Amino acid sequence: MEKRAKKTDTRIKLIETGLTLFAKNGYNGTGIKEIVDGADVPKGSFYNYFRSKEAFTVEIIRHYSQALSNMWDASLASGPSDDPHGALRNSFEMIVGLQEGAGVKSGCLIGNLAAEISEASDLCRQEMHRSTTAWKDRVSFYIEQGQAGGSIRNDISSRTLTEFIWNAWEGALLNMKIANSTDPIKECICVLFDFFLKPQKN
Amino acid sequence: MEKRAKKTDTRIKLIETGLTLFAKNGYNGTGIKEIVDGADVPKGSFYNYFRSKEAFTVEIIRHYSQALSNMWDASLASGPSDDPHGALRNSFEMIVGLQEGAGVKSGCLIGNLAAEISEASDLCRQEMHRSTTAWKDRVSFYIEQGQAGGSIRNDISSRTLTEFIWNAWEGALLNMKIANSTDPIKECICVLFDFFLKPQKN
Numbered sequence: 001m002e003k004r005a006k007k008t009d010t011r012i013k014l015i016e017t018g019l020t021l022f023a024k025n026g027y028n029g030t031g032i033k034e035i036v037d038g039a040d041v042p043k044g045s046f047y048n049y050f051r052s053k054e055a056f057t058v059e060i061i062r063h064y065s066q067a068l069s070n071m072w073d074a075s076l077a078s079g080p081s082d083d084p085h086g087a088l089r090n091s092f093e094m095i096v097g098l099q100e101g102a103g104v105k106s107g108c109l110i111g112n113l114a115a116e117i118s119e120a121s122d123l124c125r126q127e128m129h130r131s132t133t134a135w136k137d138r139v140s141f142y143i144e145q146g147q148a149g150g151s152i153r154n155d156i157s158s159r160t161l162t163e164f165i166w167n168a169w170e171g172a173l174l175n176m177k178i179a180n181s182t183d184p185i186k187e188c189i190c191v192l193f194d195f196f197l198k199p200q201k202n
Numbered sequence: 203m204e205k206r207a208k209k210t211d212t213r214i215k216l217i218e219t220g221l222t223l224f225a226k227n228g229y230n231g232t233g234i235k236e237i238v239d240g241a242d243v244p245k246g247s248f249y250n251y252f253r254s255k256e257a258f259t260v261e262i263i264r265h266y267s268q269a270l271s272n273m274w275d276a277s278l279a280s281g282p283s284d285d286p287h288g289a290l291r292n293s294f295e296m297i298v299g300l301q302e303g304a305g306v307k308s309g310c311l312i313g314n315l316a317a318e319i320s321e322a323s324d325l326c327r328q329e330m331h332r333s334t335t336a337w338k339d340r341v342s343f344y345i346e347q348g349q350a351g352g353s354i355r356n357d358i359s360s361r362t363l364t365e366f367i368w369n370a371w372e373g374a375l376l377n378m379k380i381a382n383s384t385d386p387i388k389e390c391i392c393v394l395f396d397f398f399l400k401p402q403k404n
Contacts, residue, residue: 156397171371179331
């Protein structure tokens with residue numbers, strides 16, 4: 001029993017170390033040696049837990065996506081329950097706070113990996129597709145609520161609005177990295193919520 | 203004279219080979235050996251032309267950005283001259299055609315490098331900042347023309363609109379890579395031009 005717990009611990013430790021290193025240096029900029037060193041795991045034990053670096057990366061994407069889902073659930077629940085527009089804005093603003101507090105403005109791990117390896121690894125690409133779809137389903141649900149209640153425009157489908165929000169947000173995170181400032185993501189939220197998502201006059 | 207021309211040719215050959223390899227495999231996924239092999243240049247001669255891989259990448263960003271500027275100038279000039287909204291849309295649609303024709307849906311090299319190395323290299327980050335600023339200046343000029351002529355909304359400043367367009371477009375290119383389809387960039391153009399940029403009713 002104890003041995004099994006240890007095995008799980010090591011696996012999680014490797015995944016969390018990999019996640020931190022990927023966020024800082026990307027997939028190709030991170031070697032397996034660095035990962036095992038960072039996780040303080042004996043060299044060569046990596047392949048006891050993961051078939052390949054690619055399979056390991058699939059697990060990292062899954063782990064990151066699950067953590068992100070939990071964070072979104074918590075922040076959406078903490079927002080105004082009768083105001084989906086406000087609850088969504090609140091969640092994006094929480095991420096701005098996290099990026100402001102972080103020494104490394106890593107942005108979104110999935111966006112970064114999409115840029116770097118979606119051509120090279122179909123397995124990782126498919127896992128990114130699943131993760132972003134799950135996120136979009138969650139946001140789309142709130143958009144629909146806002147459309148039904150009249151706080152979000154209803155001349156564009158909730159699916160199309162959600163795709164567009166994802167695009168604008170991921171692009172703003174890249175913009176943040178290039179500018180080395182959180183101004184782009186703050187401005188993006190203002191344009192999205194003060195203008196783009198608001199009900200349009202007929 | 204002939205020797206000098208040869209030197210320039212080799213330099214350009216290295217840059218163009220690097221650009222192709224970076225678009226496919228990213229910065230860290232591309233080794234200098236591959237670049238010299240791909241350019242058919244003797245091993246070890248790389249450092250006759252570039253101080254480091256980082257300095258080489260700055261040149262690649264500059265080269266890509268210049269080629270992109272030329273393409274935008276040409277496509278904007280080929281669009282309807284009295285319709286900045288249509289001319290901008292025309293240019294984005296041209297890029298959709300290029301991505302559709304490409305075997306590798308590489309998206310935007312600057313967006314990809316921003317995701318991968320803007321933390322690791324301040325020199326490259328600064329060059330990306332210069333390149334994106336030049337692109338934004340060009341687009342912003344057209345936005346202002348459209349605002350003055352009434353084809354583009356004027357309740358948001360041209361600078362803010364341009365930043366938002368950049369974000370939405372770069373995010374849509376990431377979305378394209380994850381979906382392995384050009385549908386996200388086509389849909390993004392429709393939302394931008396059919397809804398977001400249009401003059402708003404008061």
